[in-house]
Amino acid sequence: MPVSSATSTAESPPAAVPSATVPHSWEYDGTEPFPEKEPAAPRDRGERLYVAVTAAIVLAPFLALGLAGWLLWGRLIHPADIVLALVLYTVTGLGVTVGFHRGLTHGGYRAVRPVRIALAVAGSMSFQGDVIGWVATHRRHHAFTDRPGDPHSPYRYGTHLRGQLRGLLHAHVGWLFRNSRTSAARYAPDLLADRDIRAVSRAFPALCLLTLALPFGLGWAIGGTLVHALTALLWAGLVRIALLHHVTWSVNSLCHVIGDRPFRTRRHDRATNLWPLALLSFGESWHNLHHADPTSARHGVDRGQLDPSAAVIGLLERLGWVSDVRWPTPDRVAARRV
Known part of the structure; x- marks a missing residue:
């Protein structure tokens, strides 16, 4: 991807908040609730469809966790289910962290075309x-990190206890239901101009079906029965999706409230490092360094900070499949340290 486009867009100064929303004299101080827009008009059919689809995507895997617990109590789980879940969690999770995030969003490296497409497909799944x-x-x-304009800041409702609890829920999952559309023309013009990425984007519904069909088909092929197919669909499909969802959303929510902040970030940016999520998030929870240096291909830079996504990028670099990797240098890290 054009690294310069990704970098400049991600780090450009935020545009002014619309005057209809915020008085001209108002300036965010880091503690107040974000200003709300005028009361929204009743949802049209498109809005209602968006909310319904979002609810299905969010709630169906979560409900599957309850069913999975009941099935586990009844010991209806097979070794193949666990293996398939781990493999698909790793493939799709790295598609998000290495592909969507460090590559396409921030331009931390340049990938050859097949790898670029494969990572975009894996992330879409x-x-x-x-x-x-x-x-x-x-x-x-x-x-707009942690200030008006940020789509999922946990500080949206202020820094008092009630506002913080409400903000955590908003940052974790509530923001998905607001349908606060982000302009791709403004924030991702490079991807709109990329024929391959546009094709992957259009294929998203089919890739959602594929991510469920794969465990179902593989479970049937391995176990030879419909029961094996259904348990694989449950564990390696729905439960795997639910877990990855909540790990990703925890980076949005918990990693802006709980943890350490050894590196300087921009004003109001409260991104933190949260070590318990490091492996499950493939290194994304070293979030403080990421916000201090967004284009860095490695987020875990201190001793003992495991970063599987950076390890994968390093392997791809050794294979010659990615280049121009923006590895952090000691001077660059030291310059950002508190």
């Missing part, structure tokens, strides 16, 4: 939205 929409939203998050 995570059920987190089409690739262009995901990238545009995340670039907008970086442009």
Whole structure:
């Protein structure tokens, strides 16, 4: 991808908040609730469809966790289910972290065309939205981190206890239901101009079906029965999707409230490092360094900070499949340290 486009868009100064929303004299101080727009008009059919689809994507895997618990109590789980779940969690999770995030959003490296497409496909199979929409939203998050304009800041409702609890829920999952559209033309023009990425973006519904059909088909092929197919669909399909969803959303929510902040970030940006999520998030929870240096291909830079996504990028670089990797240098890291 054009690295310069990704970098400049992600880190460009935020545009002014519309005057209809915020008085001209108002300036965010880091503690107040974000200003709300005028009361919204009743939802039209498109809005209602958006909410319904979002609810299905969010709630169906979550409900599957309850069913999975009941089935586990009844010991209806097979070794193949666990293996398939781990493999698909790793493939789709790295598609998001290495492909969507460090590559397409921030330009931390340049990938050859087949790898670029494969990572975009793998990330799309995570059920987190089409690739262009995901990238545009995340670039907008970086442009307005933890201030008005950020689509999923946990500080939206202020820093008092009630507002913080409400903000955590908003940052974790509530923002998905607001349908606060992010302009791809503004935040991801490079991807809109990329024929391959546009094709992957259009294929998102089919890739969602594929991410469920794969465990179902493989479970049937391995176990030879419909029961094996259904348990694989449950564990390696729905439960795997639910877990990856909540790990990703925890980076949006918990990694802006709980954890350490050893590196300087921009004003109001409260991104933190949260070590318990490091492996499950493939290194994304070293979030403080990421916000201090967004284009860095490695997020875990201190001793003992495991970063599987950076390890994968390093392997791809050794294979000659990615180049121009923006590895952090000691001087660059030291310059950002508190």
